[in-house]
Amino acid sequence: MYQQTTKSITITVEPSYLDEESNPEEFHFVWAYHITIENNSGDTVQLLRRRWHITDSNGHVQEVRGEGVVGEQPVLEPGDSFEYTSGAPLSTPSGFMVGSYLMVSETGSTFDVSVPAFSLDSPYHTAAVN
Numbered sequence: 001m002y003q004q005t006t007k008s009i010t011i012t013v014e015p016s017y018l019d020e021e022s023n024p025e026e027f028h029f030v031w032a033y034h035i036t037i038e039n040n041s042g043d044t045v046q047l048l049r050r051r052w053h054i055t056d057s058n059g060h061v062q063e064v065r066g067e068g069v070v071g072e073q074p075v076l077e078p079g080d081s082f083e084y085t086s087g088a089p090l091s092t093p094s095g096f097m098v099g100s101y102l103m104v105s106e107t108g109s110t111f112d113v114s115v116p117a118f119s120l121d122s123p124y125h126t127a128a129v130n
Contacts, residue, residue: 004116008041039076052099056092093124
C-alpha cells in the first residue's frame, strides 16, 4: 500500500497483478490499482482531471491525461472519501506509476494533489543482482 497527503487530501493506492488478464508469452502484463481519495480538509473539493506517468522496466514512459477518474469527477465534502479501481497494461513484467489530480475547492481555487509513486511488479519480474 502506498499513501501520500497533499493539502489535507490523502491518496492511498493498492496495486495488484492480474495474472488472468496477462499473457507473459506475448509480453502483455496487466495490473489493477485501487485508489482511495480522502478529504481531510475543511473545504468541499472536486476532482477535475488526472495525470499519470507510467514507466515500464525498459524506461519507456507513457503519459495519460484526462477528465476525472473512471468517468466521474467526484465531489468530496469534508470527511468524505471516494474509491475506484482502474488498470494499466505494460509490455514488461514490471514498472511504476506516479501521478496527480487537479482539484478545485469550493472557493474556486485549483490545486494539484500528488498520487504517490507505486510499483507494478509481476511474479515474472526478477530483480537485478549486483
